[in-house]
Amino acid sequence: MIGLLQLLGLAQNRCRACNAFFLGQEQGFICSQCLGSLKPYHPMDYSQRIEYVFSYRVFGLYDGILKEVIHCIKFHNSKALAHRLGSTIKNHLWEYIREVEPDIITFPSLNIRRFWLRGFNHIEHILTGAEIPCMKVFKRLDLNPPLSTLKKEERERAVLGHRLREEFIDYIEGKRVLVVDDLLTTGSTVRRLAYLLLSVGASEVHAYFVARG
Numbered sequence: 387m388i389g390l391l392q393l394l395g396l397a398q399n400r401c402r403a404c405n406a407f408f409l410g411q412e413q414g415f416i417c418s419q420c421l422g423s424l425k426p427y428h429p430m431d432y433s434q435r436i437e438y439v440f441s442y443r444v445f446g447l448y449d450g451i452l453k454e455v456i457h458c459i460k461f462h463n464s465k466a467l468a469h470r471l472g473s474t475i476k477n478h479l480w481e482y483i484r485e486v487e488p489d490i491i492t493f494p495s496l497n498i499r500r501f502w503l504r505g506f507n508h509i510e511h512i513l514t515g516a517e518i519p520c521m522k523v524f525k526r527l528d529l530n531p532p533l534s535t536l537k538k539e540e541r542e543r544a545v546l547g548h549r550l551r552e553e554f555i556d557y558i559e560g561k562r563v564l565v566v567d568d569l570l571t572t573g574s575t576v577r578r579l580a581y582l583l584l585s586v587g588a589s590e591v592h593a594y595f596v597a598r599g
């Protein structure tokens with residue numbers, strides 16, 4: 387069937403990262419070989435301080451295959467690839483979880499417009515792929531475009547649209563929280579989320595990023 391679809395030009399049949407043809411049943415933007423070649427980047431530079439965040443860990447650099455994978459997940463809406471990326475980072479993320487021992491693992495909420503366009507929150511699906519139980523403690527009240535398209539001052543304003551869901555406000559007190567996000571660039575999103583968590587009594591906030599921009 388895949389062969390027929392390829393003949394008709396209906397199947398996406400080359401890996402976006404290495405351009406190799408997919409073999410057999412394997413489909414979905416990035417081949418297993420490319421995904422399997424992704425390893426935690428070492429030594430990662432942790433000199434950037436993120437205000438309100440106690441510690442953070444990053445899987446890799448936003449470059450090459452990893453950049454292509456994240457791009458396909460976000461702009462081609464590939465839920466399956468989000469799961470596969472989750473299993474790729476699984477061991478690295480679990481290692482950090484065992485170190486930090488968070489009571490709550492969560493992730494930023496997408497704004498309503500992005501969520502409608504994509505139909506799913508990719509971080510949530512990366513976490514599912516990594517077999518990590520998480521809670522949705524944040525919501526968004528804004529319709530801002532992606533932070534990557536905004537200037538510094540606009541970013542600072544845009545992140546104010548992040549809010550805690552009311553039903554979690556009491557629950558967070560005294561808890562150690564781990565926030566997982568896809569990209570670390572300026573850190574403004576996670577800084578805002580950490581601020582919100584600490585303001586309702588979280589004892590510590592830690593962060594994990596799939597890639598550093």
Ligand SMILES: [Zn+2]
Binds near residue numbers: 406416419420
């Ligand atoms: Zn490939």
